[in-house]
Amino acid sequence: MDRSKLGILLASFASMLLSACVAAPTQTAPTGAASAAPELRYTSFRCDGNSEINLEDFGTSVHVIDSRGADVVLPASPPAQKSRYGEPGYALVLEGRKALWMVSGKRPVNCVM
Secondary structure: OOHHHHHHHHHHHHHHHHHOOOOOOOOOOOOOOOOOOOOOOEEEEEEHHHEEEEEEEOOOEEEEEEOOOOEEEEEEOOOOOOOEEEEOOEEEEEEOOEEEEEEOOOOOEEEEO
């Protein structure tokens, strides 16, 4: 992996994590949403570029399968929260019915339920 692309991805992810520290209004998630509600396990999102991601929520991690070829389990980052997940090369930020999905080396995509 190109170090400059990895650096850009990590910097973007870090800035999103810092900006996400502001408390957002509490929303009730609809059935099928992968958000803060632990009883909501499976969710599908339509994304930019006619792509999609499917999530399975395990509480402390999410399994992400995307139509661009990624199939990965991401831990909550930082632990004990339910909206930001990541590991080297991948990041997922959930906000209500929206998601931002990032894969190293590919353009980040905005997604909606």
